[in-house]
Amino acid sequence: MFTDDELQRLRRHGLVPFAGRIIHEARPPITDAELAEVEQRLGRPLPPTLVRLWRVAFGGRLDYDVQVDYQGHLHPFSLSELFFPGSDGYHDLWGWVEHEEEGAREFAEDDGREWDGRLAFLPVGGFEYLERIYVRIEPGDNFGAVYAWSKGLPPAWPMRLHEDSFARVADDLEGLFAQLVYYSDPFAEGADGTGLELDEALDPLAAEDAGLAQRLRAGMSAQVQDWRGALEDGRLLAAPALQRLALEHAVEAGDEALLTRLADAGVDLGQLIRGGANAPVYARLLKREAVVAWFAGRGIAERYLDQ
Known part of the structure; x- marks a missing residue:
């Protein structure tokens, strides 16, 4: 879809395509040394789907709508951040790994067994402390599959989840990205929802290459649920x-x-x-x-x- 020159131009503006969607504020691709460090820390090789994403951008932001079906409860899921080391989010990647390690250790203790020190699920993105996307990194049939977790809110919040929920949402990260859409047109007059952040991120590119920016905006329009x-x-x-x-x-x-x-x-x-x-x-x-x-x-x- 994009030439090498166009991809370089996009990257200069922090824009990176992956699986038909656009990551903005995209970080540089993961290096071999960084990948080795992550795999050493986790004690497992990473699924190819996650490596493909990180070889494109090791962190960034997303601005799309996605819905998760938690056993019939249709939940508007917030997926704004792709975690990376040193981010200024609620936790960076290592902070979320430590969070998961602590939970896995406590779960094993409560279950009367010793934890082997290796995570089965790696948190790779989400929104603050309320939503997280995980990739299964434990070998087996679901290796590389994607799962969503959402925090339950008090009963006073109607039509919201009232208990923490977890569900499998895609076979891999490409499958998750295919679910990223727009429920309303971000280019419609008076639009005030999802897509405006990405649209604004395209403005500097448009000043340099209006045609390339328009192609990205056309790709956004194609994801509007009409x-x-x-x-x-x-x-x-x-x-x-x-x-x-x-x-x-x-x-x-x-x-x-x-x-x-x-x-x-x-x-x-x-x-x-x-x-x-x-x-x-x-x-x-x-x-x-x-x-x-x-x-x-x-x-x-x-x-x-x-x-």
Whole structure:
């Protein structure tokens, strides 16, 4: 997709493509000495998928949406940082390794056994102390597979996880990157969500090479989840993720006409949309009273994951 010259130009601006997505504030690739140091510390060879990522950028930032299914609880996952040694995040890579080593040692002690000193999962990215992405580094069938962990919040936080949760999310890091999308168009007028940070990071490149920056922005646009287009051309029923986005938008906008269109298109209006709750619950929490009444008038009851 990019020539060597273009890749060098991107790297000068801290931009690096990996698996069809863009890392910004990208760190230099891992050196052979650094890779040997990590493997020596962990006492294991690293999965090829992780080495491929680190050979592109040993740390950086991501600005995409991704959702994790924690046994039916659809959780908007924050993945903003790719860990590296010496970062100024909540912990750097070594800090997270130490955190995991401490937990593994305590778990082994509680289990009445001696820990062998080697981690099974390596934390490679996340958001502060609330979300982490792990790669399985223990040899076996799931070597290189990717897992997500999210911290549970108090019950006062509706539609959020209320206990720490862990789930397998991809076969490898390329598979995880394929799930990075945009739930709303970052280039739309008044946009204020995900994608704006990356768009801003492209501005210095655009001043130097407008065509190359535009190609990256076109790649971002291609990741926008277009539920409107799917509704227009009849693809919506085959795309559950787009149905959920359409329902969320209808509730947030108080758009009863859109809800009617979705119902006419065959969309299950009572399905869980996120946070283990359905659209009527979301409407009540947002105090969209007219929408609450609309659902009630059609006999669509509130539903939670555990009900």
